[in-house]
Amino acid sequence: QLQLVESGGGSVQPGGSLRLSCAASSVSLNDYAIAWYRQAPGKEREEVSCIGGYDDNAIYLESVKDRFTISRDRGGSTVTLQMNGLKAEDTGVYYCQRVYYVDDTHCGPIPATAIWGQGTRVTVSS
Numbered sequence: 763q764l765q766l767v768e769s770g771g772g773s774v775q776p777g778g779s780l781r782l783s784c785a786a787s788s789v790s791l792n793d794y795a796i797a798w799y800r801q802a803p804g805k806e807r808e809e810v811s812c813i814g815g816y817d818d819n820a821i822y823l824e825s826v827k828d829r830f831t832i833s834r835d836r837g838g839s840t841v842t843l844q845m846n847g848l849k850a851e852d853t854g855v856y857y858c859q860r861v862y863y864v865d866d867t868h869c870g871p872i873p874a875t876a877i878w879g880q881g882t883r884v885t886v887s888s
Contacts, residue, residue, distance in 0.1 A: 763875065763877060764786055764789060764794065764860050764876075764877075765786060765787065765877055765879070766784050766785065766786050766796075766858050766859065766860070766879050767784070767785050767786070767787070767879055767880075768782060768783070768784055768856060768857060768858050768879055768880070768881050768882040769782070769783050769785070769882055770782040770783050770882055771855075771856060771881075771882030771883045771884045771885075772883075772884070772885070773885040773886075773887065774848055774884075774885070774886055775886070775887070775888050776848060776849055776850060776886055776887075776888055777847060777848065778848050778886070779844070779845060779846045779847075779848065780845045780848065780884060781842060781843070781844050781845070782798070782842065782843040782844075782845065782856055782858075782882055782884075783840045783841075783842050783843075784796060784798070784840060784841040784842070784843075784858030785839060785840045786839075790837075790838035790839065791834060791838050791839065791840065791841055792815070792834070792838035793815050793816070793838075794815045794860050795812060795813065795814050795815040795860065795861045795862065795863050795864045795869070795870065796812065796813055796815075796834070796841040796858055796859070796860060796861070797809060797810075797811065797812035797813075797858065797859055797860075797861045797864075797869045797872075798810045798811045798812070798832065798841075798843045798856060798857070798858050799856070799857045799858075799859060800852075800854040800855065800856045800857070800884070801854050801855050801857070801881075802851075802853060802854035803853075803854070805854075807857070808823065809823060809869055810822070810823050810826055810830065810843070810856070811823065811826065811830055811832040811843060811869075812832070812861055812864045812869035812870075813832045813833070813834060813841060813864060814863070814864035815863070815864070818833075818834065819864050819865070819866070820832050820833075820864070821864055821867070821868060821869050825851070826845075826852070829845065829846050829847040829848075830843060830844065830845050830846070831843070831844040831846075832844075841858060843856070843858075845884070848884075848886045849886060850886050850887060850888075851886075852884060852886050853884060853885050853886050853887070854883075854884060855881040855882070855883050855884070856881055856882050856883075856884055857878055857879060857881040858879070859872050859876055859878065860872065860873060860876060
């Protein structure tokens with residue numbers, strides 16, 4: 763069972779930046795397709811971005827394109843979500859999760875047995 767830990771959240775003003783990290787203890791993430799999700803207060807969890815496990819193909823929610831960048835470090839220990847130009851609507855708790863695949867247009871499904879971590883909170887406010 764892959765257990766992931768999110769970190770890097772915080773409070774920033776609109777236009778600010780944050781860098782979120784997703785890590786797994788004692789396991790390389792190089793072979794896993796990983797997605798970032800967020801849940802805003804009172805809303806359902808939504809998919810923000812994902813990166814393929816073998817080709818690093820990346821998919822983004824339309825509203826974060828050109829502002830967020832997902833990447834993985836070459837050592838395979840983390841998957842990062844660089845968030846620039848943050849807006850109030852980016853506020854929420856961000857989670858990372860394994861997905862089965864990433865193709866040209868969307869992120870694949872989450873395994874039924876997936877365990878969600880605590881997430882990391884992002885607050886964008888003036």
